[in-house]
Amino acid sequence: MATMREVAGRAGVSTATVSRALSGNPTVDPDLAARVRSAAHALGYRPNGVARSLRRQTTAVLALIISDVENPFFTAIARGVEDTAQSAGYSVVLCNSDESTAKERRYVDVLLQEQVAGVIVSPTSAAGALEPLWDNGTPVVAVDRPLPGLECDTVLVDSRVAANVATTHLAAQGYQRIGCLTGPVGVHTADDRLAGYRDALRAAKRRSAADLVRRAEFRTVGAKRSAADLFGIAEPPDGLLVANSTMATGTLEAMSELGLRAGRDVGLVAFDDSPWATLVDPPLTVISQPAYQIGTMAAQLLLARIGGDARAPRTITLNAQLVVRGSSHR
Amino acid sequence: MATMREVAGRAGVSTATVSRALSGNPTVDPDLAARVRSAAHALGYRPNGVARSLRRQTTAVLALIISDVENPFFTAIARGVEDTAQSAGYSVVLCNSDESTAKERRYVDVLLQEQVAGVIVSPTSAAGALEPLWDNGTPVVAVDRPLPGLECDTVLVDSRVAANVATTHLAAQGYQRIGCLTGPVGVHTADDRLAGYRDALRAAKRRSAADLVRRAEFRTVGAKRSAADLFGIAEPPDGLLVANSTMATGTLEAMSELGLRAGRDVGLVAFDDSPWATLVDPPLTVISQPAYQIGTMAAQLLLARIGGDARAPRTITLNAQLVVRGSSHR
DNA sequence: TTGTATGCGTTATCAA
DNA sequence: TTGATAACGCATACAA
Numbered sequence: 001m002a003t004m005r006e007v008a009g010r011a012g013v014s015t016a017t018v019s020r021a022l023s024g025n026p027t028v029d030p031d032l033a034a035r036v037r038s039a040a041h042a043l044g045y046r047p048n049g050v051a052r053s054l055r056r057q058t059t060a061v062l063a064l065i066i067s068d069v070e071n072p073f074f075t076a077i078a079r080g081v082e083d084t085a086q087s088a089g090y091s092v093v094l095c096n097s098d099e100s101t102a103k104e105r106r107y108v109d110v111l112l113q114e115q116v117a118g119v120i121v122s123p124t125s126a127a128g129a130l131e132p133l134w135d136n137g138t139p140v141v142a143v144d145r146p147l148p149g150l151e152c153d154t155v156l157v158d159s160r161v162a163a164n165v166a167t168t169h170l171a172a173q174g175y176q177r178i179g180c181l182t183g184p185v186g187v188h189t190a191d192d193r194l195a196g197y198r199d200a201l202r203a204a205k206r207r208s209a210a211d212l213v214r215r216a217e218f219r220t221v222g223a224k225r226s227a228a229d230l231f232g233i234a235e236p237p238d239g240l241l242v243a244n245s246t247m248a249t250g251t252l253e254a255m256s257e258l259g260l261r262a263g264r265d266v267g268l269v270a271f272d273d274s275p276w277a278t279l280v281d282p283p284l285t286v287i288s289q290p291a292y293q294i295g296t297m298a299a300q301l302l303l304a305r306i307g308g309d310a311r312a313p314r315t316i317t318l319n320a321q322l323v324v325r326g327s328s329h330r
Numbered sequence: 331m332a333t334m335r336e337v338a339g340r341a342g343v344s345t346a347t348v349s350r351a352l353s354g355n356p357t358v359d360p361d362l363a364a365r366v367r368s369a370a371h372a373l374g375y376r377p378n379g380v381a382r383s384l385r386r387q388t389t390a391v392l393a394l395i396i397s398d399v400e401n402p403f404f405t406a407i408a409r410g411v412e413d414t415a416q417s418a419g420y421s422v423v424l425c426n427s428d429e430s431t432a433k434e435r436r437y438v439d440v441l442l443q444e445q446v447a448g449v450i451v452s453p454t455s456a457a458g459a460l461e462p463l464w465d466n467g468t469p470v471v472a473v474d475r476p477l478p479g480l481e482c483d484t485v486l487v488d489s490r491v492a493a494n495v496a497t498t499h500l501a502a503q504g505y506q507r508i509g510c511l512t513g514p515v516g517v518h519t520a521d522d523r524l525a526g527y528r529d530a531l532r533a534a535k536r537r538s539a540a541d542l543v544r545r546a547e548f549r550t551v552g553a554k555r556s557a558a559d560l561f562g563i564a565e566p567p568d569g570l571l572v573a574n575s576t577m578a579t580g581t582l583e584a585m586s587e588l589g590l591r592a593g594r595d596v597g598l599v600a601f602d603d604s605p606w607a608t609l610v611d612p613p614l615t616v617i618s619q620p621a622y623q624i625g626t627m628a629a630q631l632l633l634a635r636i637g638g639d640a641r642a643p644r645t646i647t648l649n650a651q652l653v654v655r656g657s658s659h660r
Numbered sequence: 661t662t663g664t665a666t667g668c669g670t671t672a673t674c675a676a
Numbered sequence: 677t678t679g680a681t682a683a684c685g686c687a688t689a690c691a692a
Contacts, residue, residue: 001442001466003685014663019687027661044465049443050383051685054668059380061444069405069412069424078399082426091440094399094424096412110421112331113379114391135374136331220605249605256609275550275579276606279586333669344679349671357677381669384684 002043011039022047053115060090062302063111065104065121068218069096071246073272073291074122077143080295081120088303090117097124099187099218105129112136118302120295123147125186139305141298145188146315153301154315155294159189159271162287162320163196164203166269167241169285169322171204173329175239175267179212179230181223181251182243190215193243193271212237216247223250231258231266238266245272245286252280262327269328271320282326289320332373341369352377383445390420392632393441395434395451398548399426401576403602403621404452407473410625411450418633420447427454429517429548435459442466448632450625453477455516469635471628475518476645483631484645485624489519489601492617492650493526494533496599497571499615499652501534503659505569505597509542509560511553511581512573520545523573523601542567546577553580561588561596568596575602575616582610592657599658601650612656619650 004015011018013032020028021036028036039045053059062085066074082092093116097104104124111119112132118139121130127150133140134150142154170178180197183190194213201207214230216222223242227250230237242248248270255262262268263282270277273288297316334345341348343362350358351366358366369375383389392415396404412422423446427434434454441449442462448469451460457480463470464480472484493510500508510527513520524543531537544560546552553572557580560567572578578600585592592598593612600607603618627646 004687005685015686016663016665016688017661020662023687029661032662044462046439046442046462048384048445048685049440050380050389050445051668052443052687053380054378054384054670054684055686055688057668059444069408070402072400075399075405078424079426082399086436091423091425091437091444093421094408095421096409106416107421109376110379112376113382114389114421115378115380132374132376246605249609252609274606275576276604276609279579279582279606280609281611335669345670346672346679346681347677350678353671359677362678378669381684382671384668384686385670385672387684 001048002040002045003048004045006043007036007040007045010043011036057115058117059115061093061114061116062090062299063093063095063107063116063119065095065097065107065119067097067099067122067124068246069094071218071244072274073245073289076291077122077295077298080292080297081299082295084296084299084303088299090303099124101125101129108132112138117306120298120302139302141302141305143294143298151313153298153305153313155298155301156315156317157289157294157320158317159192159320160196160199162271162322163193163241164200165322166285166287167197167200168204169324170239170241170267170269170328171200171206173239173267177209177212177235177237178206178239178241178267179214179237180241180243181214181216181226181230181247183218183247184215187218190218190243193241197241216250218244218246220246220250220253223247224254225250227251227254228258231255231260240266240268242268242270245270245274245277248272248274248284252284264330267328267330269322273323278325280327285325285328286323287320288323290318293318331378332370332375333378334375336373337366337370337375340373341366387445388447389445391423391444391446392420392629393423393425393437393446393449395425395427395437395449397427397429397452397454398576399424401548401574402604403575403619406621407452407625407628410622410627411629412625414626414629414633418629420633429454431455431459438462442468447636450628450632469632471632471635473624473628481643483628483635483643485628485631486645486647487619487624487650488647489522489650490526490529492601492619492652493523493571494530495652496615496617497527497530498534499654500569500571500597500599500658501530501536503569503597507539507542507565507567508536508569508571508597509544509567510571510573511544511546511556511560511577513548513577514545517548520548520573523571527571546580548574548576550576550580550583553577554584555580557581557584558588561585561590570596570598572598572600575600575604575607578602578604578614582614594660597658597660599652603653608655610657615655615658616653617650618653620648623648
């Protein structure tokens with residue numbers, strides 16, 4: 001790779017002039033600038049990003065730490081982040097924490113070493129693993145889940161309200177024993193969706209039977225087991241709120257094996273719309289989250305911070321939308 | 331962030347010794363090493379990866395350029411790459427070329443600037459956009475699609491054979507007019523799957539009717555349109571091979587709107603297994619590709635190159651597996 | 661307007 | 677076994 005020295009040599013100027021010319025500094029003579037540019041072009045010069053970062057003490061790289069690369073909700077966020085970052089001249093490093101605090105911690109370490117300009121994270125646990133970012137002054141934006149205790153910009157979806165709306169919808173459709181299948185204790189969205197579910201039952205003056213609630217990992221297999229378990233009890237639910245789309249596939253698998261039909265036997269609503277939601281029979285009623293928009297907003301907030309914005313941290317709460325399809329009525 | 335100087339100061343040694351001590355160089359006195367480590371720990375020292383990269387002229391970062399972050403096939407590859415890279419101490423930058431040569435080119439530029447140690451790519455087009463990597467001596471591994479002309483390690487799936495097997499299966503099930511819905515001309519997997527389809531028809535002594543073949547982008551919407559178009563012709567197909575899973579959702583949407591039932595009205599096989607493939611009615615017969623394994627193999631090949639392996643480039647071809655479900659028989 | 665010289669934080673070479 | 681020192685490639689303060 002050609003360096004500035006070589007470009008300087010070829011153009012017959014100093015490296016300082018090359019640097020200025022290529023960065024568009026107006027104090028450089030137009031003729032010289034042209035000579036430098038053509039020399040750079042001739043040599044296929046490409047600035048060394050590492051050296052530049054070392055000198056400038058920052059990189060044009062943002063990081064996005066998500067908890068599951070295979071979850072379409074997060075990849076949609078990634079797309080939003082990437083599009084916004086790209087058009088601001090930043091690239092994006094995607095890291096998959098896999099809901100593991102250890103992995104999250106490792107990535108934070110790597111990102112600090114690599115001096116990324118800022119980090120967008122859907123936090124796996126409490127803030128602990130992310131603290132080094134704060135200590136280092138790296139701007140952080142939390143998405144999907146808040147970072148209790150740490151003050152930072154946050155982009156959320158009002159899961160609790162959405163879960164409430166969905167549950168109320170199920171009740172209004174005449175389902176009597178509505179259950180809830182949600183994620184692990186401590187995962188904010190899991191708890192939030194459960195809370196919204198309970199809010200709705202309380203408002204509808206329904207007895208919220210504790211035995212109609214199940215928790216599992218945000219994965220297909222665990223959800224399938226839990227759903228099967230739930231449908232196996234003495235008085236099984238005839239309605240169910242499921243906390244994300246991977247769990248929804250598990251639930252549908254379990255129902256299929258048990259010969260239960262959505263809508264008719266069990267009113268079903270799940271978080272997150274998916275391309276296949278309309279293909280199952282009956283089509284799945286979902287709570288659609290504005291994932292792409294979460295990504296763009298988060299990136300905008302982060303870029304503002306990187307640009308020096310020092311205002312108080314903001315929390316932006318977007319709304320989800322209930323999309324009623326066949327699985328939630330008889 | 332604490333630097334080596336500070337650690338050196340606190341431990342009362344030179345930066346050289348700190349460097350050696352922390353990198354586990356055995357020529358350093360154990361007592362001193364311990365003192366250095368505790369000083370580093372006390373100061374929360376974290377090596378500056380940028381400076382290290384500048385000095386070492388390489389980074390512990392691999393890049394993965396894929397053509398669609400939202401396609402589960404590619405995210406599964408990403409997982410494989412990441413797991414392998416992680417355990418070798420490398421992190422992974424994920425880049426989304428979006429099937430755009432321009433984006434691909436931009437990313438290659440960024441990656442060169444950032445001096446990544448190697449690149450795994452599912453090439454969007456011909457090799458043109460990737461040439462700078464070669465010029466720079468950056469190791470490259472192609473996945474999913476070959477890089478014609480450029481000699482590099484490659485991990486492929488034998489799409490052509492798989493398409494042949496799938497089409498033969500459809501013919502054996504008694505479907506008479508078998509069509510094919512594949513990706514754009516020039517995308518290797520698209521062409522390959524079409525070729526395999528033709529191979530099968532030829533072997534089965536079926537007339538391969540050109541009007542039963544459609545091409546569209548590897549996306550849901552385009553596939554839906556093309557499928558609708560295909561089912562609308564005078565003598566529509568009663569069997570269909572679909573070239574990937576996003577196209578499969580489009581196809582199923584079109585069929586649903588036209589009141590066509592898979593299996594009964596149209597024998598259907600699609601590339602790529604998905605969590606939802608068993609949930610649609612009837613369950614979808616698929617050609618399951620070993621995506622995760624593609625990722626791990628590609629990462630291993632790349633790491634070997636980075637480690638100095640200079641053997642002739644290898645092409646590894648993995649096999650896909652036909653998973654027969656309800657959509658391919660009456 | 662341009663050039664010289666220095667430093668960013670690390671590692672590697674060379675002496676001691 | 678350790679330390680002084682010189683790069684790595686770029687950007688800037690300062691001098692010219």
